[in-house]
Amino acid sequence: MPTVISAAPSLLEMRGISKQYPGVVALEGVDLEVRRGEVHILLGENGAGKSTLMKILAGAVRRDAGSIAIGGRLCGMESPRAAQAAGVSIIYQEFNLVPHLTVAENIFLGRELPSRVPGVIAGKAMAAETEKILAQLEVAIDPQAVVSRLGVAEQQMVEVAKALSIDAQILVMDEPTSALTEKESTRLFQTIRSLRSRGVAIIYISHRMEELFEIGDRVTVLRDGRLVGTRSIAEITMAELVRLMVGRELTEHFPKQRIARGEEVLRVEGLTRHGAVEGVSFSLHRGEVVGLAGLMGAGRTEVARLLFGVDPMDSGSVWIKGRACRPTSPRRAIRNGLGFLTEDRKRQGLVLCLDVGENTCLASLDRFSTFGVMRPRAERAEATRLSNGLRIRTPGLGQRVVNLSGGNQQKVVLAKWLCRNADILLFDEPTRGIDVGSKVEIYQLMNQLAAEGKAILMISSELPEVLGMSDRVLVMCRGRLTGEFSAAEATQEAVLKCALGAPPS
Amino acid sequence: MRSWRPSIMTLPRRLAPYARQFGTLAVLVVLGIALTILTPYFLTVANLLNVAQQTVINAVIAVGMTYVIISAGIDLSVGSILAFAGVVLARALHAGLPVPVAIGAGLAVGIGCGVVNGLLITLGRLPPFIATLGMMSIARGAALLATDGRPISGFGSGFRWIANGQLAGIPVAVVLLAALYAAAHFALVRTKFGRYVFAIGGNEEAALLSGVPVRAYKIAIYAVGGGLAALSAVFLTARLNSAQPIAGLSYELDAIAATVIGGTSLMGGEGSVIGTLIGALIMGVLRNGLNLLGVSSFVQQVVIGVVIIAAVLLDTIFRRRKR
Numbered sequence: 001m002p003t004v005i006s007a008a009p010s011l012l013e014m015r016g017i018s019k020q021y022p023g024v025v026a027l028e029g030v031d032l033e034v035r036r037g038e039v040h041i042l043l044g045e046n047g048a049g050k051s052t053l054m055k056i057l058a059g060a061v062r063r064d065a066g067s068i069a070i071g072g073r074l075c076g077m078e079s080p081r082a083a084q085a086a087g088v089s090i091i092y093q094e095f096n097l098v099p100h101l102t103v104a105e106n107i108f109l110g111r112e113l114p115s116r117v118p119g120v121i122a123g124k125a126m127a128a129e130t131e132k133i134l135a136q137l138e139v140a141i142d143p144q145a146v147v148s149r150l151g152v153a154e155q156q157m158v159e160v161a162k163a164l165s166i167d168a169q170i171l172v173m174d175e176p177t178s179a180l181t182e183k184e185s186t187r188l189f190q191t192i193r194s195l196r197s198r199g200v201a202i203i204y205i206s207h208r209m210e211e212l213f214e215i216g217d218r219v220t221v222l223r224d225g226r227l228v229g230t231r232s233i234a235e236i237t238m239a240e241l242v243r244l245m246v247g248r249e250l251t252e253h254f255p256k257q258r259i260a261r262g263e264e265v266l267r268v269e270g271l272t273r274h275g276a277v278e279g280v281s282f283s284l285h286r287g288e289v290v291g292l293a294g295l296m297g298a299g300r301t302e303v304a305r306l307l308f309g310v311d312p313m314d315s316g317s318v319w320i321k322g323r324a325c326r327p328t329s330p331r332r333a334i335r336n337g338l339g340f341l342t343e344d345r346k347r348q349g350l351v352l353c354l355d356v357g358e359n360t361c362l363a364s365l366d367r368f369s370t371f372g373v374m375r376p377r378a379e380r381a382e383a384t385r386l387s388n389g390l391r392i393r394t395p396g397l398g399q400r401v402v403n404l405s406g407g408n409q410q411k412v413v414l415a416k417w418l419c420r421n422a423d424i425l426l427f428d429e430p431t432r433g434i435d436v437g438s439k440v441e442i443y444q445l446m447n448q449l450a451a452e453g454k455a456i457l458m459i460s461s462e463l464p465e466v467l468g469m470s471d472r473v474l475v476m477c478r479g480r481l482t483g484e485f486s487a488a489e490a491t492q493e494a495v496l497k498c499a500l501g502a503p504p505s
Numbered sequence: 506m507r508s509w510r511p512s513i514m515t516l517p518r519r520l521a522p523y524a525r526q527f528g529t530l531a532v533l534v535v536l537g538i539a540l541t542i543l544t545p546y547f548l549t550v551a552n553l554l555n556v557a558q559q560t561v562i563n564a565v566i567a568v569g570m571t572y573v574i575i576s577a578g579i580d581l582s583v584g585s586i587l588a589f590a591g592v593v594l595a596r597a598l599h600a601g602l603p604v605p606v607a608i609g610a611g612l613a614v615g616i617g618c619g620v621v622n623g624l625l626i627t628l629g630r631l632p633p634f635i636a637t638l639g640m641m642s643i644a645r646g647a648a649l650l651a652t653d654g655r656p657i658s659g660f661g662s663g664f665r666w667i668a669n670g671q672l673a674g675i676p677v678a679v680v681l682l683a684a685l686y687a688a689a690h691f692a693l694v695r696t697k698f699g700r701y702v703f704a705i706g707g708n709e710e711a712a713l714l715s716g717v718p719v720r721a722y723k724i725a726i727y728a729v730g731g732g733l734a735a736l737s738a739v740f741l742t743a744r745l746n747s748a749q750p751i752a753g754l755s756y757e758l759d760a761i762a763a764t765v766i767g768g769t770s771l772m773g774g775e776g777s778v779i780g781t782l783i784g785a786l787i788m789g790v791l792r793n794g795l796n797l798l799g800v801s802s803f804v805q806q807v808v809i810g811v812v813i814i815a816a817v818l819l820d821t822i823f824r825r826r827k828r
Contacts, residue, residue, distance in 0.1 A: 369697045
């Protein structure tokens with residue numbers, strides 16, 4: 001149980017923070033007060049202003065108005081260096097490590113310890129110091145290991161170690177568990193607790209509600225750039241939190257509708273890519289959402305990539321709408337009616353420097369061109385229709401997708417496949433990094449698509465989502481299909497058991 | 506900054522993406538005004554037409570370079586391709602082939618070199634810098650081999666009309682350049698090809714996963730680059746009445762400079778053909794003006810270098826402000 005030290009003095013006080021971007025008010029008079037030795041959760045839908053607030057704290061973005069005080073002393077925070085000097089350290093979702101340098105070199109980057117010879121770095125002293133910090137964290141990482149060889153969880157620990165090495169009093173963590181396995185997350189929580197007991201203030205951003213109750217002491221909720229309120233975690237329920245975030249109560253977490261199952265549209269037999277996927281067979285019907293569960297690295301994304309023709313398969317057969325076809329390229333797969341909502345929408349799903357309309361229509365330019373010449377009016381009309389239908393929140397179709405929130409970006413990717421009229425949809429972690437409100441919207445869209453007779457294969461690492469939204473659940477472990485359940489049979493325990501490799505009983 | 510693509514935006518917003526081009530245009534205008542004040546010879550019809558004709562070579566190459574750079578590539582071989590295409594064209598003319606056929610042969614050489622670049626980059630998976638660096642040496646060597654290192658000179662008046670002729674008082678080359686830019690701009694903002702160029706440069710993987718035939722389009726982009734280098738060889742050969750195997754040395758750098766001054770991002774995904782035209786004109790006007798003012802060519806080099814750096818620096822500062 002989280003403990004709240006109510007009388008603890010506040011370490012950080014941000015008052016009346018405002019920030020305006022051209023055309024958008026990102027923050028308006030937001031206050032944030034964080035105490036020594038607490039885990040302070042920062043909560044809000046995507047686009048609520050959490051990241052901007054943290055970037056202001058870290059000196060990466062300049063505020064238009066407001067004051068920041070640490071330990072009662074006003075701080076300007078005009079640069080990342082100034083923020084560091086004031087004891088603020090931030091761990092971004094995308095780590096700021098140099099992949100080809102060692103752990104020790106990364107930790108001391110920019111503050112290398114000098115040896116007696118001027119200009120020469122004291123490598124041994126740095127390694128020794130790093131070892132000391134890592135020992136404090138109780139993690140076994142070699143200070144001389146090259147960072148690119150480390151796993152995500154280890155890299156995260158290196159970031160934490162780096163923050164400790166500069167004596168950070170305030171540590172900001174932006175979705176630290178989004179890429180970690182459950183075990184690694186548990187490990188991270190231990191570290192966070194030990195930091196807390198040493199008086200470090202931790203500001204923790206996450207969309208995973210369960211986590212907040214496990215690790216948080218207090219929570220501050222932002223909505224549309226404004227402060228909604230700060231509460232003690234012990235005195236609030238999840239439903240209340242969700243209401244604060246979205247300004248409305250979400251009655252049903254998973255609004256699943258069952259649709260009568262239609263004809264078979266996809267049949268896969270013995271799908272194999274050595275070392276990743278071994279002999280996977282399943283089928284997909286119209287009107288059906290099939291969940292594909294499993295742990296990270298179980299080969300789920302690889303199955304989708306094989307079906308979409310991104311990677312070549314070693315053996316196996318695929319029938320689409322009764323016709324045998326070998327997926328050899330994404331182009332061919334798309335022609336056959338497949339759409340692929342990738343896990344990493346920024347790197348694989350969107351062209352960030354193009355606008356909403358251009359991204360929406362990217363996979364179907366043939367529909368909007370005559371002999372290669374675009375028909376902007378037709379394109380605009382269709383993009384408008386989809387943007388309205390999916391309720392994409394954007395100032396206009398001409399807005400670059402890089403400026404949209406995660407949930408809206410995901411909807412743009414979805415719009416791209418709807419524009420193409422794909423009827424076999426491969427969704428890879430469709431709600432990852434998306435706020436609660438948008439999640440429900442995505443679920444509702446999945447219902448609607450199923451009702452229209454489309455077939456959806458949904459890869460997800462969130463068990464509640466798999467169980468809540470699927471008509472059938474497939475489970476993979478180490479490249480193999482280890483279980484198949486109907487919605488009625490699928491329980492958390494049964495699915496997990498298969499995911500861990502135990503045969504279904 | 507936003508690239509020059511008013512495609513599906515509402516009319517009032519259409520002006521916003523032009524902001525960057527207005528900035529570049531302002532530099533050109535200021536430069537023009539300054540030169541008009543400094544020398545009486547600048548603002549004359551004869552001189553301006555001269556500037557236009559001087560700019561043609563660089564401007565033609567820079568169109569292809571703009572496509573290549575927007576697609577997040579680079580082409581270092583265009584100067585050498587110019588020389589190679591030029592000598593093939595010259596030999597074809599001396600062999601007595603009709604002018605259109607000879608020009609076709611020259612263009613084919615340029616397109617062929619471009620296709621090879623594209624194949625090396627897509628199928629060979631070489632970085633564009635390396636592939637075109639190799640082609641730069643190969644095409645130059647081929648040009649020298651084909652001529653034994655000597656220039657080929659003296660062509661019929663029919664061919665030289667391309668450089669000397671006039672249509673309604675305007676040099677033929679300038680008319681053709683205007684037509685080329687209109688077509689190139691249209692291709693970039695209003696065709697599937699243009700959209701794919703932006704998509705590939707912005708995020709190649711996302712483009713591939715959206716069904717864009719990335720390989721074919723990349724090959725096409727480098728083919729266009731090579732073809733336009735060959736087209737500039739036609740203009741240069743006609744103007745000099747001579748094709749030289751050492752022609753076009755470091756022209757690739759001029760083309761990159763014009764493209765970058767014009768606001769195209771070396772990171773890919775952003776840029777415009779119109780900006781490139783303005784960039785090429787700034788370079789042309791600058792050279793012309795400095796000549797009129799009697800500034801030595803050594804000093805000119807320094808000035809042009811400063812302008813390139815200043816243009817990109819201003820752009821960077823402008824963008825940082827907006828953040």
